[in-house]
Amino acid sequence: MYAYDKFDRALTDTRVAEFRDQVERRMKGELSEEEFRPIRLMNGLYLQLHAYMLRVAVPYGTMSGDQMRRLAHIARKYDKGYGHFTTRQNIQFNWPKLSETPDILAELAEVEMHAIQTSGNCIRNVTSDQFAGATADEIADPRPYAELLRQWSSFHPEFSFLPRKFKFAITGADQDRAAVKWHDIGLIVRKNDKGELGFEVLAGGGMGRTPVIGKTIRKFLPEKDLLSYVEAMLRTYNEQGRRDNKYKARIKILIEAMGADEFARQTEAEWERIKDAHIDVPLEEMARIKAFFTPPPLEVLATNVPAINTLAKQNFLFASWLKNNTNAHKVPGYVNVTISLKPHGGIPGDATAEQMDLVAALADAYSQSEIRVSHEQNLILPHVAKRDLPALWTDLDEAGLGTANVGLLTDMIVCPGLDYCALANARSIPIAQAITKRFDDIKRLQDIGPLKVKMSGCINSCGHHHAGHIGILGVDRKGKELYQILLGGSGAEDASKAGILGPGFDEHGIVDALEKIVAVYLGERRDGEEFLATYRRIGADIFKEAIYDAA
Amino acid sequence: MAKKLKGPQMILANWLDSGRVVFFTRDGGWSADTSLAAYAEGEALDALLAEAEKSARNNLIVGTELVGATIKNDAAYPAHIKHTVQAKGPSVRPDLGYQVATNWEAA
Numbered sequence: 001m002y003a004y005d006k007f008d009r010a011l012t013d014t015r016v017a018e019f020r021d022q023v024e025r026r027m028k029g030e031l032s033e034e035e036f037r038p039i040r041l042m043n044g045l046y047l048q049l050h051a052y053m054l055r056v057a058v059p060y061g062t063m064s065g066d067q068m069r070r071l072a073h074i075a076r077k078y079d080k081g082y083g084h085f086t087t088r089q090n091i092q093f094n095w096p097k098l099s100e101t102p103d104i105l106a107e108l109a110e111v112e113m114h115a116i117q118t119s120g121n122c123i124r125n126v127t128s129d130q131f132a133g134a135t136a137d138e139i140a141d142p143r144p145y146a147e148l149l150r151q152w153s154s155f156h157p158e159f160s161f162l163p164r165k166f167k168f169a170i171t172g173a174d175q176d177r178a179a180v181k182w183h184d185i186g187l188i189v190r191k192n193d194k195g196e197l198g199f200e201v202l203a204g205g206g207m208g209r210t211p212v213i214g215k216t217i218r219k220f221l222p223e224k225d226l227l228s229y230v231e232a233m234l235r236t237y238n239e240q241g242r243r244d245n246k247y248k249a250r251i252k253i254l255i256e257a258m259g260a261d262e263f264a265r266q267t268e269a270e271w272e273r274i275k276d277a278h279i280d281v282p283l284e285e286m287a288r289i290k291a292f293f294t295p296p297p298l299e300v301l302a303t304n305v306p307a308i309n310t311l312a313k314q315n316f317l318f319a320s321w322l323k324n325n326t327n328a329h330k331v332p333g334y335v336n337v338t339i340s341l342k343p344h345g346g347i348p349g350d351a352t353a354e355q356m357d358l359v360a361a362l363a364d365a366y367s368q369s370e371i372r373v374s375h376e377q378n379l380i381l382p383h384v385a386k387r388d389l390p391a392l393w394t395d396l397d398e399a400g401l402g403t404a405n406v407g408l409l410t411d412m413i414v415c416p417g418l419d420y421c422a423l424a425n426a427r428s429i430p431i432a433q434a435i436t437k438r439f440d441d442i443k444r445l446q447d448i449g450p451l452k453v454k455m456s457g458c459i460n461s462c463g464h465h466h467a468g469h470i471g472i473l474g475v476d477r478k479g480k481e482l483y484q485i486l487l488g489g490s491g492a493e494d495a496s497k498a499g500i501l502g503p504g505f506d507e508h509g510i511v512d513a514l515e516k517i518v519a520v521y522l523g524e525r526r527d528g529e530e531f532l533a534t535y536r537r538i539g540a541d542i543f544k545e546a547i548y549d550a551a
Numbered sequence: 552m553a554k555k556l557k558g559p560q561m562i563l564a565n566w567l568d569s570g571r572v573v574f575f576t577r578d579g580g581w582s583a584d585t586s587l588a589a590y591a592e593g594e595a596l597d598a599l600l601a602e603a604e605k606s607a608r609n610n611l612i613v614g615t616e617l618v619g620a621t622i623k624n625d626a627a628y629p630a631h632i633k634h635t636v637q638a639k640g641p642s643v644r645p646d647l648g649y650q651v652a653t654n655w656e657a658a
Contacts, residue, residue: 027568029610047614049637050648051570080647095647098568347643418633419641427636429643479631 001064001370002147002292004112011154012109015116019043020102027099042122042160044115045101049422054093054101055118056108058373060128060146060170061089063113065360065369070111072356078104083356084420085341085349087413087464088167089127089373090118094420122160123153123234126168129177130374131336133293134382136328139189140197142172144290145226148281152227159234163241164249166234167206169375170199174493179375181205181214181495182467184251185230190220197223203233203263204255205495207461212252213495215260217267223286225271228279232271236263296368296383301333305386320404320442321393326384333386337367339379339396340403340411344436347429348414349377358399366392376413378406408445409453409518410436413464417457417474418481424457426474426481431455434511448518451531452491467491469532470517471498472510483510485517487543488535501544513547520546560596561588561620561627562603563634564612572637572649573612574627575603581612583649585638586626 004012019039026036040046044055056071071091075083078100079093086092096104108114117124126146133141149168153159159166169180170187180186186202199221205214221229237251240258255263312319326335339359342348351359359379363371366388367381374380384392396402405411412435415421417428432455439445454468458475465471471486482504489498505513520543525534535543562575573581574588579602582588591599596617603615619630629635640648 027610033613047565047570049633050572050640051565095570098570418636419643424633427642429641433643481632 001062002059002143002289008112008151009109012112012114012116015043015114016102016105016109019105023098023102038120040098040101041119042117043101043105044118045096045098046119047422048094049418049420051095052098052101053420054096054104054115055086055090056093056113056115057118057125058089058091058113059150060126060132060143061130061373061375062128062132062143063371063373064111065363065371067111067113068356068360068363068371070107070113072353072360074104074107075353075356082350082352084347084416085351085373085377085379087375087377087415087462088125089130089375090125091373092416116154119165120160121162121164121166123149123156123162123166123168126150126153126170127178127183127375128169129171129173130338130372130376130378130380131177131327131382132172132372133295134329134336135173136330137175138173138330139191140172141290141293141295142170142187142189143293144286145187145189145199145223146170147289147292148226148286149230152231159238162234162238163243164246164251166237166251168230176491176493176495177374179464179467179491179495181493182207182464182491183214185233186214187226192220199223199226201229201233204252204260206250206252207464207466208250209247209459209461210250210252211461211466211497212256213497214252215255217260217264224280224283225275227281228275228277229267229271231279232267232274235270235274236266240266295330296370298331298334298383300331301385301387303332303386305389308386308389311390317397317402317404317442318390318393320446321397321402322389324404324408324446325406326389329383331383335384335386335389337381337384337389337392338374338406339381339401340406341378341401342405342411342432342436343400343403344405344410344440345433346400346436348412348432351379355399355401358395358401362392362395376411378411404442405445407450407452408442409439409448409451410445411452412436413452413454413468415456415458415463417463421457421462423460424474425459425476426457426483428455428457428463428472428474431472431474431483431507431510434507435514438511438515448522449530451518453514454489454491464491465489466498467495468498469535470514472514473500473504475504477504480506482506485510485513485547487517487540488532490532494532499540501540502548516546517543556592556596556617556619558630559590559592559620559622559627560599560617561585561590561629562600562615563618563629563637564603564607564615567611567613574638575599575606575615579606581606583638584653585628588620588627590620590622590627
């Protein structure tokens with residue numbers, strides 16, 4: 001993992017001291033709320049529905065056991081004993097006091113964490129594949145590049161006041177687990193014909209009220225040119241992105257208006273001008289950053305572990321967890337374990353301080369003290385030896401963290417909705433809870449197979465409903481919460497935008513409608529066909545008939 | 552401006568330090584208890600808002616906002632679900648928020 005140097009440390013410590021002074025001045029009335037608001041937002045502090053909300057970045061979703069323990073401590077000491085992991089690999093605390101936030105940030109800085117640029121019209125936390133550096137299907141670990149982008153974008157003077165917020169995602173694998181095509185800039189690590197590392201560069205993706213899938217701006221950008229090229233892209237956007245209407249201010253709107261080819265042409269022209277201006281870091285610096293992400297020295301172990309097979313035969317839940325919650329590691333004898341934060345009947349993405357402490361302890365014991373956060377709001381222990389799985393599963397299950405539903409219908413992305421969010425129009429969490437109660441049987445879920453349900457409580461799409469195989473969008477109709485269904489979206493390498501089926505349902509009707517959609521799929525699917533493939537083959541009409549005509 | 556809003560309105564804000572939701576009360580203070588909230592409609596709204604903003608100038612309160620009210624037995628309750636959730640606390644965490652301290656269902 002990356003370790004701060006004296007510059008990183010000075011940067012975060014200075015920012016904490018500066019914010020402490022600003023909070024004190026606000027508390028004394030020397031700063032008005034109007035003056036203070038942009039300052040607190042740049043430090044990740046929102047005023048939400050019930051209280052302040054502090055959004056802390058987990059850069060590219062990687063953290064240590066010690067960092068997780070510190071998050072647990074903050075949840076316990078300054079909040080109400082829990083935190084919420086988000087789709088951008090952040091954690092949100094829902095109840096901090098304004099006067100205590102400088103202390104929270106100081107405690108975070110001690111473990112090399114911060115809330116800088118987790119809000120505001122700037123470059124946000126760079127997100128990545130949760131299995132980065134640990135998966136068998138990877139060209140290269142994307143995290144050194146994500147770290148480089150973090151350093152480059154932190155307090156970048158030219159890009160601190162962009163037309164609108166700006167989100168990067170990067171993956172090193174062909175299988176896109178980071179929704180890169182749905183980001184302002186998406187980067188996919190590629191190799192050219194000579195075997196040299198570089199990136200496919202995409203731009204103009206985004207969700208929100210105008211969902212757009214990103215377009216490839218450059219098929220191959222050499223690794224060494226990353227910073228100068230994205231600087232040229234950001235400069236083109238910063239100069240020409242709209243500032244007159246916040247709903248038209250994202251880069252996706254600019255690229256839709258001028259065309260991807262023209263955006264690429266202008267970017268290339270700007271890049272030609274600045275590429276030799278020493279924006280890119282020397283190779284030695286890139287090598288220094290890469291060294292922090294050297295894979296742990298894992299001894300190759302037997303891939304067949306009889307004790308696992310025996311337990312799986314005896315215990316259906318363990319067998320299901322093994323099937324759904326583990327994935328292939330690059331070293332034989334190891335797996336990556338996904339800890340579901342979607343317990344049936346629970347709140348998606350929430351973890352208690354006790355659960356965070358347990359995950360930290362299990363990371364120390366089983367995963368080289370490494371933890372990942374996925375954009376699907378789960379936690380991951382990478383590098384787990386297969387022989388440790390029975391003990392690990394037992395510990396997780398006892399703490400309510402053993403739900404064997406990863407990748408299945410109840411592993412939903414769900415925004416906080418109207419229970420917490422000032423922007424939301426409808427509640428999301430109670431609908432998720434009702435769905436997980438209706439689909440509580442793991443055997444049934446496994447029979448349904450891989451299915452991504454994503455739910456947002458408003459059109460801002462924090463719950464990625466446009467990218468769901470099944471999306472659910474909460475709306476407010478004359479003071480009543482209604483829920484629309486969308487079908488056919490994907491956040492993966494085959495990205496597609498889901499389409500709305502028709503009028504919304506109330507909180508009970510939406511669960512019934514979901515069940516009818518699943519029934520249509522089960523009736524129509526061909527051998528081995530997953531939901532999205534069936535939908536793409538048969539289209540929306542038959543689903544529409546099932547949920548509306550019978551009503 | 553405010554007088555154009557339909558029906559009775561109450562004034563919602565947040566404590567500066569805790570950020571917790573409060574309502575401007577009939578005695579000119581701020582409370583989490585909506586049944587104590589002042590309410591008005593039509594032309595009287597501007598005066599109520601001015602009074603609340605004057606009270607907010609002591610720097611203990613931020614974000615004053617007019618929200619629709621339902622009146623029951625001369626007590627005001629938020630008309631919209633958003634403000635009900637704000638007043639009570641998260642519907643999915645009945646152990647948190649003002650709903651813990653009061654019997655909302657009976658109100």
